Amino acid sequence: MIEIDARQRLGKTELKIDLKVETKGILALFGPSGAGKTSILNWLAGLNRPDDGIIRVDGQTMFDRRAGIDIAPERRRLGYVFQEPRLFPHLGVRGNLLYGRRLTHRRYGTQESDIGFDWIVELLGIGGLLERRIATLSGGEKQRVAIGRALLANPRLLLMDEPLAAVDVQRKSEILPFIEKLHAELSVPIVYVSHDPDEILRLADQVALIADGKLAAYGDVESVLGRLDLPNLTDNAEAGAVIGVTVLAQDDGSGLSLLGFSGAAGQGTACGGVIRVGRLPHAVGQHLNLRILANNVALARQPVNGMSILNQLPGRVSQIVASDGPFVDVQVDIGSPIWARITRKSLQELNLSVGDNVIALVKSAAADPKPLR
Amino acid sequence: MELGEVELTATLLSLKVAFWSTLVTLPIAIFLAWLLSRKQFPGKMLLDCVVHLPLVLPPVVVGYGLLLLFGSKGILGSLLQQYLGITIIFTWKGAALASAVMALPLFVRAIRVSFDAADQRLEAAARCLGAARWWVFLSVTLPLAMPGIIAGTILGFARSLSEFGATITFVSNIPGETQTLPLAIESLIQMPDGEAGAMRLTIISIIIAFGALILAHRVNLWLMRRGQDMR
Numbered sequence: 001m002i003e004i005d006a007r008q009r010l011g012k013t014e015l016k017i018d019l020k021v022e023t024k025g026i027l028a029l030f031g032p033s034g035a036g037k038t039s040i041l042n043w044l045a046g047l048n049r050p051d052d053g054i055i056r057v058d059g060q061t062m063f064d065r066r067a068g069i070d071i072a073p074e075r076r077r078l079g080y081v082f083q084e085p086r087l088f089p090h091l092g093v094r095g096n097l098l099y100g101r102r103l104t105h106r107r108y109g110t111q112e113s114d115i116g117f118d119w120i121v122e123l124l125g126i127g128g129l130l131e132r133r134i135a136t137l138s139g140g141e142k143q144r145v146a147i148g149r150a151l152l153a154n155p156r157l158l159l160m161d162e163p164l165a166a167v168d169v170q171r172k173s174e175i176l177p178f179i180e181k182l183h184a185e186l187s188v189p190i191v192y193v194s195h196d197p198d199e200i201l202r203l204a205d206q207v208a209l210i211a212d213g214k215l216a217a218y219g220d221v222e223s224v225l226g227r228l229d230l231p232n233l234t235d236n237a238e239a240g241a242v243i244g245v246t247v248l249a250q251d252d253g254s255g256l257s258l259l260g261f262s263g264a265a266g267q268g269t270a271c272g273g274v275i276r277v278g279r280l281p282h283a284v285g286q287h288l289n290l291r292i293l294a295n296n297v298a299l300a301r302q303p304v305n306g307m308s309i310l311n312q313l314p315g316r317v318s319q320i321v322a323s324d325g326p327f328v329d330v331q332v333d334i335g336s337p338i339w340a341r342i343t344r345k346s347l348q349e350l351n352l353s354v355g356d357n358v359i360a361l362v363k364s365a366a367a368d369p370k371p372l373r
Numbered sequence: 374m375e376l377g378e379v380e381l382t383a384t385l386l387s388l389k390v391a392f393w394s395t396l397v398t399l400p401i402a403i404f405l406a407w408l409l410s411r412k413q414f415p416g417k418m419l420l421d422c423v424v425h426l427p428l429v430l431p432p433v434v435v436g437y438g439l440l441l442l443f444g445s446k447g448i449l450g451s452l453l454q455q456y457l458g459i460t461i462i463f464t465w466k467g468a469a470l471a472s473a474v475m476a477l478p479l480f481v482r483a484i485r486v487s488f489d490a491a492d493q494r495l496e497a498a499a500r501c502l503g504a505a506r507w508w509v510f511l512s513v514t515l516p517l518a519m520p521g522i523i524a525g526t527i528l529g530f531a532r533s534l535s536e537f538g539a540t541i542t543f544v545s546n547i548p549g550e551t552q553t554l555p556l557a558i559e560s561l562i563q564m565p566d567g568e569a570g571a572m573r574l575t576i577i578s579i580i581i582a583f584g585a586l587i588l589a590h591r592v593n594l595w596l597m598r599r600g601q602d603m604r
Contacts, residue, residue, distance in 0.1 A: 045501055046500075047497055047500075047501070072500070072505070073497075073500040073501050074500050074501070074502075074503045074504055074505050075503075076501075077503070078501065079501070079502075080498065080501040082494070082498065084494070086492075086494055086495055086497075086498040088495060088498075088499070088513060088516075089517075090516040090517065090519075099499070099502055099504075099512075100501075100502030100503050100504075103502060103503035103504055103508070104503050107503060149502065150501075150502070153502050153503055
């Protein structure tokens with residue numbers, strides 16, 4: 001459990017956060033650059049002191065201004081992976097990996113629950129690098145060593161500050177799969193800072209949206225990334241919805257992937273269905289979060305024949321929200337809610353109102369497996 | 374080249390004085406450099422000035438100042454004499470002290486630059502890995518600053534060997550006790566038949582200086598090879 005109720009003046013803005021979350025899986029701190037995400041990590045790590053408030057991790061008070069408590073960073077047992085790898089240039093790969101581990105063992109002794117050295121080295125694919133000097137590593141390798149170094153100190157919580165931000169596009173693919181593996185195989189909870197919705201989609205279990213120094217939204221990935229006001233709250237993210245899907249089949253002939261989604265029980269509307277999208281690089285049976293942007297969804301009253309769009313998903317209108325200028329956003333429940341951005345004129349011509357049955361038309365290209373930016 | 378008794382004594386004494394001067398100055402210089410590089414405190418500007426004074430003052434003035442402080446009637450001199458039984462004035466220890474004071478600014482400058490350059494983000498990373506402040510200093514900051522520390526040491530050692538003005542003012546020119554190479558050369562030049570001896574000591578000085586420079590060069594090469602890791 002992470003409990004933060006603190007504030008700090010940072011230049012012109014004030015960062016004021018009140019957040020209580022279970023430490024389980026990956027919690028993403030999401031929001032535009034300069035919103036205060038990194039400052040929150042530094043609060044947790046003890047590298048940055050709030051002006052006032054309290055910070056607790058798993059019941060232990062890390063900071064309490066009024067009680068005069070401020071645990072030193074080295075006694076908090078939190079791992080920190082920074083934007084830049086920050087490896088020690090004079091130590092070599094093995095020396096870096098063991099730096100924190102030795103200190104932890106000296107202070108707390110070795111424990112059975114300790115993360116195994118060989119296991120982490122294998123998980124991160126850095127076995128061949130152990131005797132190398134830091135200067136000889138690529139950007140992706142450095143960041144993986146930095147992740148290993150933090151984990152091998154046996155932290156109770158791992159803080160990651162946009163670990164992909166400082167590496168170029170190709171290198172991201174050298175790191176992201178490893179973070180996904182950590183998530184799947186490791187019990188250490190992670191707080192992951194990012195401004196990239198694609199990263200959040202792939203990694204996060206819970207999302208805290210930080211905008212203008214405030215907690216703007218908190219919840220699971222679907223509810224936060226599905227918010228219509230997302231573009232206003234973030235720099236770059238377009239409005240859209242997130243639905244959880246399972247890879248049902250890979251159709252080699254057409255180069256498409258078939259994704260199944262199930263509807264929430266008891267909603268009375270269509271319960272689940274299939275979406276065909278451009279081929280995804282995932283194995284059959286794998287669960288994914290699929291983000292469907294409102295701009296890529298059209299609506300029709302009846303099933304349409306003779307049309308290029310493959311996905312025709314029956315659902316029911318659950319909400320209509322006026323959007324900028326000539327557009328409105330229509331939420332359609334197809335088992336889980338998705339958003340369609342249509343013109344005000346179309347809304348009138350279709351004569352849509354809440355509760356009506358409609359067909360949501362989703363372009364296959366909408367979920368193009370584009371590489372992470 | 375035959376070395377006379379006086380010349381050999383002066384050479385050995387010079388090395389001894391420079392060695393002790395460097396050894397004593399090193400930790401003080403590291404501390405001062407760290408203080409000036411990393412800490413903000415009232416009087417920082419003043420401390421900075423005081424450390425640099427020997428660089429800009431005439432050496433005679435520094436020597437006279439030491440004489441006033443450490444002489445038998447000086448505050449520090451009488452305290453040392455009374456409680457520790459140590460006499461500084463007119464001994465080789467005084468010569469080492471004079472060298473140390475004169476070399477300190479060079480030492481501090483060289484080391485401070487590398488503390489300035491040592492990446493403090495690495496220190497934050499070390500603390501998050503469980504290292505207390507003192508261990509961060511020993512295991513991260515000092516190794517990162519090592520090029521400056523080694524450069525400063527060589528520079529300081531060379532400066533100690535060449536120290537003349539402050540030494541002769543503070544501890545006089547006593548053969549076998551305070552007569553280092555530069556002082557011995559000066560004495561020999563004053564003597565009617567001392568020129569040969571002065572020449573021999575000059576050659577020795579040049580050899581020692583060359584040795585120090587070659588050492589500095591080698592260390593530099595080694596650091597540059599290692600320095601590729603620093604980036």
